[in-house]
Amino acid sequence: MDISTERVDEILQRHDFDESSLIAVLQEIQAEAGYLPMHALARLTERLEGVSPARVRALSTFYRSFSLVPTGRHRLAVCMGTACHIRGGRQVLEKLERELGIAAGGTTPDRSFSLETVRCLGCCSLAPVLRVGEQVHGRLDQQKAARVLRRYR
Amino acid sequence: MRATTGGGTTQGTLGRVRTVADLDTLKGQGLRSLHPPVPKISVGMATCGLATGSGDVFEGFRREVEARGLDVVVARTACIGFCQVEPVVAVELPGKGAVLLKDVKPLDVRDILEKIRGGDLPTDGALCTLDGCAPIEGVPSYPDVGFYGKQVKIALRNCGFIDPESLPEYVAAGGYYALQRTLTSLRPGDVISAVKRSGLRGRGGAGFPTGPKWEAAAAEAHEEKFVVCNADEGDPGAYMDRSILEGDPHAVLEGMMIGAYAVGANQGCIYVRDEYPEAIRRFERAVADALAAGLLGRDIFGSGFDFGIRLVRGGGAFVCGEETALIESVEGLPGEPRQRPPFPAQQGLWGRPTVINNVETWANIPQILEHGPDWFSQKGSATCKGTKVFSLVGKVANTGLIEVPMGLTLREIIFDIGGGVPRGKRFKAIQTGGPSGGCLPENLLDLRVDYDELTSAGTIMGSGGMIVMDEDTCMVDVARYFLEFLKEESCGKCTPCREGIGHMLAILNDICEGRGTELELHLLEQTAQAVKDFSLCGLGQTAPNPVLSTLRYFPEEYESHIRDRKCPAGVCKQLIGFGIDPSLCNGCGLCLKVCPAGAVAGELKKTHSIDEGKCIKCSACYEVCKPGAVRRA
Numbered sequence A: 001m002d003i004s005t006e007r008v009d010e011i012l013q014r015h016d017f018d019e020s021s022l023i024a025v026l027q028e029i030q031a032e033a034g035y036l037p038m039h040a041l042a043r044l045t046e047r048l049e050g051v052s053p054a055r056v057r058a059l060s061t062f063y064r065s066f067s068l069v070p071t072g073r074h075r076l077a078v079c080m081g082t083a084c085h086i087r088g089g090r091q092v093l094e095k096l097e098r099e100l101g102i103a104a105g106g107t108t109p110d111r112s113f114s115l116e117t118v119r120c121l122g123c124c125s126l127a128p129v130l131r132v133g134e135q136v137h138g139r140l141d142q143q144k145a146a147r148v149l150r151r152y153r
Numbered sequence B: 001m002r003a004t005t006g007g008g009t010t011q012g013t014l015g016r017v018r019t020v021a022d023l024d025t026l027k028g029q030g031l032r033s034l035h036p037p038v039p040k041i042s043v044g045m046a047t048c049g050l051a052t053g054s055g056d057v058f059e060g061f062r063r064e065v066e067a068r069g070l071d072v073v074v075a076r077t078a079c080i081g082f083c084q085v086e087p088v089v090a091v092e093l094p095g096k097g098a099v100l101l102k103d104v105k106p107l108d109v110r111d112i113l114e115k116i117r118g119g120d121l122p123t124d125g126a127l128c129t130l131d132g133c134a135p136i137e138g139v140p141s142y143p144d145v146g147f148y149g150k151q152v153k154i155a156l157r158n159c160g161f162i163d164p165e166s167l168p169e170y171v172a173a174g175g176y177y178a179l180q181r182t183l184t185s186l187r188p189g190d191v192i193s194a195v196k197r198s199g200l201r202g203r204g205g206a207g208f209p210t211g212p213k214w215e216a217a218a219a220e221a222h223e224e225k226f227v228v229c230n231a232d233e234g235d236p237g238a239y240m241d242r243s244i245l246e247g248d249p250h251a252v253l254e255g256m257m258i259g260a261y262a263v264g265a266n267q268g269c270i271y272v273r274d275e276y277p278e279a280i281r282r283f284e285r286a287v288a289d290a291l292a293a294g295l296l297g298r299d300i301f302g303s304g305f306d307f308g309i310r311l312v313r314g315g316g317a318f319v320c321g322e323e324t325a326l327i328e329s330v331e332g333l334p335g336e337p338r339q340r341p342p343f344p345a346q347q348g349l350w351g352r353p354t355v356i357n358n359v360e361t362w363a364n365i366p367q368i369l370e371h372g373p374d375w376f377s378q379k380g381s382a383t384c385k386g387t388k389v390f391s392l393v394g395k396v397a398n399t400g401l402i403e404v405p406m407g408l409t410l411r412e413i414i415f416d417i418g419g420g421v422p423r424g425k426r427f428k429a430i431q432t433g434g435p436s437g438g439c440l441p442e443n444l445l446d447l448r449v450d451y452d453e454l455t456s457a458g459t460i461m462g463s464g465g466m467i468v469m470d471e472d473t474c475m476v477d478v479a480r481y482f483l484e485f486l487k488e489e490s491c492g493k494c495t496p497c498r499e500g501i502g503h504m505l506a507i508l509n510d511i512c513e514g515r516g517t518e519l520e521l522h523l524l525e526q527t528a529q530a531v532k533d534f535s536l537c538g539l540g541q542t543a544p545n546p547v548l549s550t551l552r553y554f555p556e557e558y559e560s561h562i563r564d565r566k567c568p569a570g571v572c573k574q575l576i577g578f579g580i581d582p583s584l585c586n587g588c589g590l591c592l593k594v595c596p597a598g599a600v601a602g603e604l605k606k607t608h609s610i611d612e613g614k615c616i617k618c619s620a621c622y623e624v625c626k627p628g629a630v631r632r633a
Helices: A005-014 A019-033 A038-047 A053-062 A082-086 A089-100 A142-152 B020-034 B047-051 B054-067 B106-117 B167-172 B177-185 B188-198 B210-219 B240-247 B249-263 B277-292 B323-330 B359-371 B373-377 B410-417 B451-456 B475-489 B495-512 B518-534 B538-542 B545-553 B555-564 B590-594 B620-624
Strands: A074-079 A113-118 A130-132 A135-137 B040-044 B073-077 B089-093 B097-101 B126-129 B226-231 B267-272 B297-300 B305-313 B354-358 B387-394 B400-405 B427-432 B438-441 B465-470 B578-580 B630-632
Touching: A005 A019, A005 A038, A019 A038, A019 A053, A019 B305, A038 A053, A074 A089, A082 A089, A082 B387, A082 B465, A082 B475, A089 A113, A089 A142, A089 B620, A130 A142, A135 A142, A135 B047, A142 B620, B020 B167, B020 B177, B040 B054, B047 B054, B047 B240, B047 B277, B054 B073, B054 B106, B089 B106, B167 B249, B167 B277, B177 B249, B177 B359, B188 B210, B188 B249, B188 B359, B188 B373, B210 B249, B210 B354, B226 B249, B226 B323, B226 B359, B240 B249, B240 B277, B240 B359, B240 B387, B249 B267, B249 B277, B249 B305, B249 B354, B249 B359, B267 B277, B267 B323, B277 B305, B323 B354, B354 B359, B359 B373, B387 B410, B400 B410, B410 B427, B410 B465, B427 B475, B438 B545, B475 B495, B475 B545, B475 B555, B495 B518, B495 B538, B495 B555, B518 B538, B518 B545, B518 B555, B545 B555, B590 B620, B620 B630
Parallel strands: A074 A113, B040 B073, B226 B267, B226 B354, B267 B305, B387 B465
Antiparallel strands: A074 A130, A130 A135, B040 B089, B089 B097, B097 B126, B297 B305, B387 B400, B427 B438, B427 B465, B578 B630
């Protein structure tokens, strides 16, 4: 996935080229491209007067929801909230790391899965939980997490 | 055929709402969709419900009702709090009241509909009956359910009872009447006095009194002011704000408008975590519906008061829950906190006077205006009025979202409401206040829960996360966990927080990995004090709390790790080994099947064993062993 320069311009237009909306603009680019491509970031500094490449870079690395590298077709996010932590969230993460052969933060070579951790999904009553795309799966253990993964393979 | 997706669909037949009579019309509409003249099935569809499959249950009902041409309304609602037993479905029959059903699966749909067709309320899998329902044998009434008995709902009053996407249903539940009365018959000063008299304190964490905060902003002579809703609920283990936004978004909006009127603001902003897409969607819907009805925008209720609101999605940075960092983020910058003073009430968003309150605080406001400050202040403890919503999670039998009067004891919350620790395990600690809070031990279970009592015990109320921990939780690991979290989330602007947390984490890693020394423990305490005293914002100032509270209440666990190189809870990998208790092993072979390292040996129906040399300590065998024969120690 990628995003065209025209699309970046359209997104900027929708936000009236307002620099305070920069985070929202980046979120929309990420939603469409799956990550923040360098050329799109460069386009932002071209079109927004007074916004330096450093500022765009600062935003895209400060906020956790942005990725500067392409992510997989399925984004797995293992919740690392407190309830998940004490109910085996780390074991779930390690199980998925072993199953996929990648570490947290990585993407499989065929780009079908990327594995990330997330602070807290707010589904603490169902801990430990895993989000795949938009779907949240709860009440997991290692075996159930592996079964969830198989559904997306 | 009357299958609809809830009351929201009927909206739009009414134009602008300008008077009480208009509200009454809307209310009538809402009441008809809340309690239709035909059977009604409401499915709990907040994020937690959806994660347990309530979407499939809803679809199942909808399809079956349609296919059989039944005169039954299938509606959506949000979370009624008891997440442990999701999916939860409410069934209401005209004239017969309603029951709540728990753990409903798509396979149960036909049986439930069959029962309804026969004119009876289903009782299989019933959790309880709701108000107005004749007693049913074997089914407790709502207040008789342990989980609900001690709860008093103000902020959660509508969650799970109305369709959050229906403006008429919110009005039917009393919504927007407080705003109407405020705008047309109260002066801004009256509103502030009422909020002050109610004793409401900010529900986001620090517990700053809300009325005086508003008063400070109102006193600023500036044409442009802002109100902000902080929905950047970052504390891991807490989801009160998500649930309120998903279950009752109009209450937050109404609260913000009342606040805006009181302080003289015409613009609002809500900053919602990126991790809460459903909350964002429902709040946006509420804004659109309120706009269409003229409850937002220009000249609301013909009072001359204008209000507009903007929703900002967070970028996934914990520090943005800190109010000045949140302001930076709304302005399109990295969320690095500002020096206070000046406080946001003087100079906030775009340098303008700004009132920032969290979701739960705003949700309380319409109720305070509707019932009066005394009604509110009669609830709660001497110094903390009203109720507080908590997410009661972790190693507790009844997990979910609860709202209780301030001043209930921890014991009442964990054991009466929460049902205690499951699987016969022993209670060890309760963690409150997220990464800024601490862990309290068993001998403090009779502590009364309010801002001041918790602070005096070395933790904080925080936004309301309560994580119960049992004997299998290592307190040193918990402290390490929070520091790891904070190290990544520290924005790096000030040195004590950025560097100090890293130093503390290094020491805790040493302790958890069997390299800790007594000297380091001393250094840990010293560093903690320095980070607490010299950090710029609340994140750093409270970051040492998890360490200090566990050192204070669980020193023996630190000692075991340092002196004996043992983790008594069996958590810290470097300090534990796995083995099988031959007296408990039934030779089922499950452990052998799941072991990814080929470390388990044994034949079916004979005692198995673990080769510690091959074991990678992944705990897979521990998780699957039914008789509990796998030992971690």
